[in-house]
Amino acid sequence: MKKLFFLVLLSITAQFLFAQEIKIDAYVDKSKIGIQDYLKLTIEISGENANDVKTPALPEIKNFKNLGSSSSSSSSYSIINGKMTSEVTKSYTYTLQPQKTGNFIIPPISITYKKQVITTDPIHLKVIAGSTEPAPPTSRKLGSNKTQNSSDLSENLFVITKVDKKNVFKEEPVTVNYILYTRYEVVNLSFGSEPNFKGFWKEDVFIPENINFSTEKYNGMIYNVMLMRTITLFPTTSGKLSIPPLELQVDIRTQSRSFFDFGSSKRYPIKSKPVTINVKEIPEENKPMNFSGAVGKFKISSSINKTELKVGDSFTYTLKISGSGNLKQFDIPTLPDIKHLRFLDPEISTKINKNKISGTKSIKYLVIAQEKGAFSIPSIDFTYFDTSEKRYVTKSSRSYELDIQEGDGIYIPSSTAQSTVTMEGSDIGFIIKKTDLKNNLIFLNSFVYWFIWFIIFLLIPISLVYSNEQRKLAGNIDYLRQKKANKILKKYLKQASQNVDESNLEFYTAAQIGLGSFLADKLKIARGSSTEQLFSEIEKRNFPDSIVQNIKELFEKCNQARFMPGGFSKENIINDHKLLRNIVTDILKLKI
Amino acid sequence: MKNIILILICSMITSGIFANTQIDDVFEDAVISFEEKDYSKSLDRFKSIENEGIISADLFYNIGNCYFRLNEVGRSILYFKKALKVRSNHEAARRNLKYALTFTKDKQETGSEDVIKSFWEKAFETLSINLLALISIILFSMIILLIVLMIIRYHNREKTVPAFITVVLTVFLLLFLILCFLKWKEYHNEDEAVLLSASAIGFSGPSEDFTRVFTIHEGMIFHIEREESGWCLIKLSNGLGGWIETDTFERIKL
The missing domain is CATH 1.10.287 (Helix Hairpins)
Structure with missing residues (x-):
């Protein structure tokens, strides 16, 4: 009977297992939480094929902030009646932070598996103020006085915003200290999101680099105190301005439960309370014209590195404004126009102390003495708004007397060095009384000038054409011979004339050869041809009779002179020379 | 061919010559006024010739002299510079310019110290x-x-x-x-100019809101680099640059 019952039970469970392949479950670690606490929401998916299920999508949960998730899976095997079944459990854990107090519902979470939608039940939650967590143990070192000890977290861990003054003027610096008070053992500290200092110009003064607590009594209790941050704020607008809270994340060691448990840490986010300060406008009444915009308390001093100078020398003039206030923001005092001294653009350096409020602004001018004489640098006024006395204050620097001596003055011009007295006796030149009042012609601008250039240039192509023609003619042999004929004739005629002067009979030889060659070249027949050949050629050309007669006569005389020397007087020679000349001129006149 | 060239040259030479007796008379008048020390009248005459469009180094030289006598150093420098622009080897104008420059508040370089450079400048002038x-x-x-x-x-x-x-x-x-x-x-080149107002302040930009760079006085000769809505970027001979108002100076142009 018992056996039967067992079997039935087994089959039922097996059936149940096979029917419900996938199971989903959602639960939270507690249903009543404090707003300072975190809520853990776990979604568990179990079943043989749980690995196949996709990660469930977390629906948007109103009034809760999802801080992150983690997942884990486990599997178990069981053998029943020789049959092995396995079960896989996957769990997803979400950390949620409540945003508001009240009653809330975590909506159902659904997954889809094999076209089957499986949902969880909604979860009801209650969020209350404060914390439901048991506070971690306070640090033993602080000595736990049970009566004074509070278990409330907010009393044992908080940040205070300390402001040095709450009523300020615009641009007046405000120092803000954020101080952490704790009675817990702090393992780690980190800053949350950077606060937004709207309406302020912010200067960081102090940011801690490591955890460093000191003890301090506050409200009758001893706390571990740490300065978290110091900033200096310069309000840029007026009105009620709130200094934003500092967000911190504090990891606190929890109590160890056993000897082997070293304890773990738990993270608590904390925030300081916002502080409002009242910013007033700087009063408009009695506002001096030369107000620099400086707010605070300042001093002005001036210094000069030398007072005895030469023209062209340079010196430095330094204005120093020191004090506390908005050193970085105000305008530097303007220098009055000082004649004969050249002030170059100043070199401005601002040295600010660690507290970001006090410091020194130095304005260094390089000044060049331009003139000889005694000059003074007047005192410089600097007007600021004194926040403690609540009125405008003007302070002045001391003035300086300068004695500038005559110098080499090469670098910087000095007009007194050019005094007219030294120029005594000299004057400008007198006017020009007579002049040609015509407009000077600039050749370069006239067309004619460039036209001449062009014409001169044209000579090149002209000469090129000309020389080309010449070369063509030179290529012609007959033309060459004609030209040569003249040369030969000249040569022999010269020889002949010489012979005439010496009344030498050589004249005839020269005359015969010369005339013969000349004629041969002219008539284009071979040189050294006989006299007969010459004449027959002459006849062909229809030379005028007189010329032919003359030539014949001369040749005859030449022959006579050659064969019968002695029959020729000087007169004969002169006559024949004349004859020769006539022939040559006649032939040259002819066009052959 | 040669004849044409000759004619062209001749025409070129003669075209420059046109005698205007009327202008010559005015010139003589002006010279007489100057000798009588009536400088403003003399200046008027000379200026009327200039307004006829006559470009003559001697005329500009005389106008410069008139202005100098009338204690207008800036304008006298401007006209001596103009005379030198027409004829760079006008010795009298050069001498007077050098002299007039000693009357300006700001010292100005007249000659260069460098031997080669001055030789080159001399050749260029002559x-x-x-x-x-x-x-x-x-x-x-x-x-x-x-x-x-x-x-x-x-x-x-x-x-x-x-x-x-x-x-x-x-x-x-x-x-x-x-x-x-x-x-x-x-x-x-019309980029050179002479300051005519008593003084001008050079700013680092084309407005009075910019930083003061320098102050120059009447008769300062400088180069104009850029012009922009009533302001000019100028460069002084010592290398300083700045913006001054355009109505304070006049360009040296013919």
Whole structure:
């Protein structure tokens, strides 16, 4: 009977297992939480094929902030009646932070598996103020006085915003200290999101680099105190301005439960309370014209590195404004126009102390003495708004007397060095009384000038054409011979004339050869041809009779002179020379 | 061909000459007024000639003298500079300019210390633009003549000597042409100006809101680099640059 019952039970469970392949479950670690606490929401998916299920999508949960998730899976095997079944459990854990107090519902979470939608039940939650967590143990070192000890977290861990003054003027610096008070053992500290200092110009003064607590009594209790941050704020607008809270994340060691448990840490986010300060406008009444915009308390001093100078020398003039206030923001005092001294653009350096409020602004001018004489640098006024006395204050620097001596003055011009007295006796030149009042012609601008250039240039192509023609003619042999004929004739005629002067009979030889060659070249027949050949050629050309007669006569005389020397007087020679000349001129006149 | 050239040259020379007796009379009048020390009247006469469009170094020189006598150093410097622009070798104008410059509040460099530079400047001043143009054309015709000779007479002979001379002459021609061009550019350059108002402040930008860079006084000669809505970027001879208002100075132009 018992056996039967067992079997039935087994089959039922097996059936149940096979029917419900996938199971989903959602639960939270507690249903009543404090707003300072975190809520853990776990979604568990179990079943043989749980690995196949996709990660469930977390629906948007109103009034809760999802801080992150983690997942884990486990599997178990069981053998029943020789049959092995396995079960896989996957769990997803979400950390949620409540945003508001009240009653809330975590909506159902659904997954889809094999076209089957499986949902969880909604979860009801209650969020209350404060914390439901048991506070971690306070640090033993602080000595736990049970009566004074509070278990409330907010009393044992908080940040205070300390402001040095709450009523300020615009641009007046405000120092803000954020101080952490704790009675817990702090393992780690980190800053949350950077606060937004709207309406302020912010200067960081102090940011801690490591955890460093000191003890301090506050409200009758001893706390571990740490300065978290110091900033200096310069309000840029007026009105009620709130200094934003500092967000911190504090990891606190929890109590160890056993000897082997070293304890773990738990993270608590904390925030300081916002502080409002009242910013007033700087009063408009009695506002001096030369107000620099400086707010605070300042001093002005001036210094000069030398007072005895030469023209062209340079010196430095330094204005120093020191004090506390908005050193970085105000305008530097303007220098009055000082004649004969050249002030170059100043070199401005601002040295600010660690507290970001006090410091020194130095304005260094390089000044060049331009003139000889005694000059003074007047005192410089600097007007600021004194926040403690609540009125405008003007302070002045001391003035300086300068004695500038005559110098080499090469670098910087000095007009007194050019005094007219030294120029005594000299004057400008007198006017020009007579002049040609015509407009000077600039050749370069006239067309004619460039036209001449062009014409001169044209000579090149002209000469090129000309020389080309010449070369063509030179290529012609007959033309060459004609030209040569003249040369030969000249040569022999010269020889002949010489012979005439010496009344030498050589004249005839020269005359015969010369005339013969000349004629041969002219008539284009071979040189050294006989006299007969010459004449027959002459006849062909229809030379005028007189010329032919003359030539014949001369040749005859030449022959006579050659064969019968002695029959020729000087007169004969002169006559024949004349004859020769006539022939040559006649032939040259002819066009052959 | 030769006749045409001759005619052209002749016409070129004669075109510049036109006698205007009326203007000559006014000039004489002005000279007499000057001698009688009636400088403003003399200035009026001279200026009326200038307004006729006459560009003459001597005329500008005389106007500069009138202004100097009337204690207008800035304008006298402007006119001496104008005279030198027309004729850079106008010795009297150069001397007077140098003298007038000693009356300005700001010291100005008149000559350069560098020997080579001053020699170059001297040469540049002495040679007038027309002389340079003439030298250039003569050198050019010599070169062309040599080339023509080489083409016609020396076509089958050794050409080393004439070729060498041609090259030398060409180098000279280029030098003179460059000089000529520089001179021509200087002549037409209108970027130089003289400050006429008593003083002007140079700012680092074209508005009075900018930083003061320098103060210059009447008679300062400077270069204009840029012009922008009533303001000019100028550069002083010592290298300082700044913006001054345009109505404080006048450009040296013809």
